[in-house]
Amino acid sequence: MSNIDIITTKNSKNTLKLGKKFLIGLLDFILFFLLASVLFASYEAIIHSTSNYNDKIVNVFRYEEELADISVSSNLTEYIVDEQGNKYLKSIESIAHEYVVNQVYTSLVNDDRDFKNDIFINSKIINIENDVCLYYINTFKNVNQWLFVSENTLTFEDYKLTLFDNVSNEINFIYNDSSYPIFNISVATKIYNSLANNTHQELDEYNLVKNSYQQYLEKCINDFMTNYQPYIETQDKYNNSYDSLYRLEIIGLFVSYILALFIYYFLIPLIINDRSTLFMKLFRLKPLNNDKQCIDFVNLICRFISLFIVYLFTLLLMSFSMHDINTFINIIFTDFLKYFNIFTLGTLSILLTICNMLFTLYNPKKKQTIVEAISQITIFEDKTLKKIQIGNREFEIKN
Secondary structure (H helix, E strand, C coil): CCCCCCCCCCCCCCCCCHHHHHHHHHHHHHHHHHHHHHHHHHHHHHHHCCHHHHHHHHHHHHHHHHHHHHHHHCCCCCEEECCCCCEEECCHHHHHHHHHHHHHHHHHCCCCCCCCCCCCCCCCCCCCCCCHHHHHHHHHHHHCHHHECCCCCCCHHHHHHHHHHHHHHHCCCCECCCCCCCECHHHHHHHHHHHHCCCHHHCHHHHHHHHHHHHHHHHHHHHHHHHEHHHHHHHHHHHHHHHHHHHHHHHHHHHHHHHHHHHHHHHHHHHCCCCCCHHHHHCCEEEECCCCCECCHHHHHHHHHHHHHHHHHHHHHHHHHHHCCHHHHHHHCCHHHHHHHHHHHHHHHHHHHHHHHHHHHHCCCCCCCHHHHHCCCEEEECCCCEEEEECCEEEEECC
């Protein structure tokens, strides 16, 4: 006797509970995502072993080092070396802090002070020639003026106006009036004591001077990055090298994700006789078309295309989010961030999957998701009739 379908009439009610449907949909997604992760990891292993990829990596870090060297040549920053011998560019905040420390040291150097502690161990007398910002304005830009795109708009007068005059107007008089203003004794003593007691971050005078100098330093750095031709040209080479690596990562994400989608939601159901996914088969759910018959090749194609459109939107979101962090090239190729990318993609996908499932609340009779509605598929609990034999007679019963 032939097997009998789950549903025998078109008006049969779908008894599948939404909770069970959501759970199985989530489990299917997790298995699909694991497959995509394995494919992406395989892609990464293959692409990273090619000379083309390694050459691109070398170019990226070479141009990154050239950018750092060019920046150091401007005297707007400098290298610091850790205990392992690794070089890093000093932060803007650290340079501004050193400016305050050097101002204190210069003002109080002739007093009987203890400058042998760690705070002042590298301090120096600051003047118009070794001030980081003024060296850039007066020396570097004048010596290399033919390499700048636009004329010099930064001057010593502008520097004094935006730093010394504004600071002095904020809190009495912090600086002495001289060709290169230095902290007056009372302010220098106050900041010295706060540095010695490690309470300087709570001191108004310290924060005002440090923040004002940091803002002007950022102004100089912006001028350097947007007007100095060697930096601009190297930055373009760097961006082009990074973009080529970025495209390889996006291609890998795209191919592995779509291939996993094809395998799990099209190829595997095509092999299984009732066209269900693995977890649908495990939990005895059965996909049927609008005629309550087993879905065919066309339904599977429609479902794959619908899922492809949904997850293509996710890939586009991921592409934009990765591009927004291109300034962090120094960490983009660490193992953590590579897996962070695929899991970020998974997070965005599962949010769309949940939205897709929530559509069933607006269609309580058929309990269809958006993708199922488009592909004309309805999921039912498998009520396939079974046969039992009593004596010489066979009877068909429902589960």
